Amino acid sequence: MMRSRGPSLTIVMLAVLGLLLTPVVVWASHQFRDVPDDHVFHEDIGWLADNQVTLGCNPPDNDLFCPDEGVTRGQMAAFMRRLSEGGVVDASTVGGLSPGNLGGAFSVAAPLKHIPSQESVSVVTSNVDMPAAGTLTLTGEMFFYIGWEHVGAIWTEVDDGSCDIDKNRPESSITTYGTHRSQLLFGNGGGAATWVLPVGRGRHRVDLCFYTDTNTGDSQVGDYNGGITGIWGPGNISTTQETISEVTVSELLAEHG
Numbered sequence: 681m682m683r684s685r686g687p688s689l690t691i692v693m694l695a696v697l698g699l700l701l702t703p704v705v706v707w708a709s710h711q712f713r714d715v716p717d718d719h720v721f722h723e724d725i726g727w728l729a730d731n732q733v734t735l736g737c738n739p740p741d742n743d744l745f746c747p748d749e750g751v752t753r754g755q756m757a758a759f760m761r762r763l764s765e766g767g768v769v770d771a772s773t774v775g776g777l778s779p780g781n782l783g784g785a786f787s788v789a790a791p792l793k794h795i796p797s798q799e800s801v802s803v804v805t806s807n808v809d810m811p812a813a814g815t816l817t818l819t820g821e822m823f824f825y826i827g828w829e830h831v832g833a834i835w836t837e838v839d840d841g842s843c844d845i846d847k848n849r850p851e852s853s854i855t856t857y858g859t860h861r862s863q864l865l866f867g868n869g870g871g872a873a874t875w876v877l878p879v880g881r882g883r884h885r886v887d888l889c890f891y892t893d894t895n896t897g898d899s900q901v902g903d904y905n906g907g908i909t910g911i912w913g914p915g916n917i918s919t920t921q922e923t924i925s926e927v928t929v930s931e932l933l934a935e936h937g
Contacts, residue, residue: 712736785910785911786808840887
């Protein structure tokens, strides 16, 4: 005796057949129903969602991304603000440094004045604010006429200001020169010195120092030009520290003379 197939078996078979004939849909693994896992931009859109750069295109549900629709200027503004403020990509800084901390330069001209002979003086004094620790490339220069044969020195100081010719200082910060009488009974003199030093954050005093040892005690320097220029850049102070040869200005003048 054969049993007739009950309605329950027929329903199950129809359900299985329906599944076989229905196209396979790959659902998204994140909140957006219209961005399946096999979407070409699935990972990129997922990254935007994970970092709250995009919230969706159908508030309040926001379960759609609308990947094939255009972006308005207003939507782009929202994207850029969330990208910057979210901290994933900080568009307001570079390597954690703001524009003011990425480096800079300054220049201070030497005022015109007469300088007595056999006297060390600060021709330029200026305060420079460093926004962060880094390195400073400092150049001091002077070019002038003087009323007799002589030797002299030009150098820069940082956070000192003494212009002491008997004090040890980096040799690269000093330049010495010598002049000879010209047909006009004036000597041409001058020079420049550039050196690199580590600096900390904050205000620093820089000086351009000058000394001349003329053959006549009443000679003076006049009609000169020059000054200090500096270029600052961020960097690890420890990486700029190196063995620097130090010497006094007096020692260099003795060698030059």
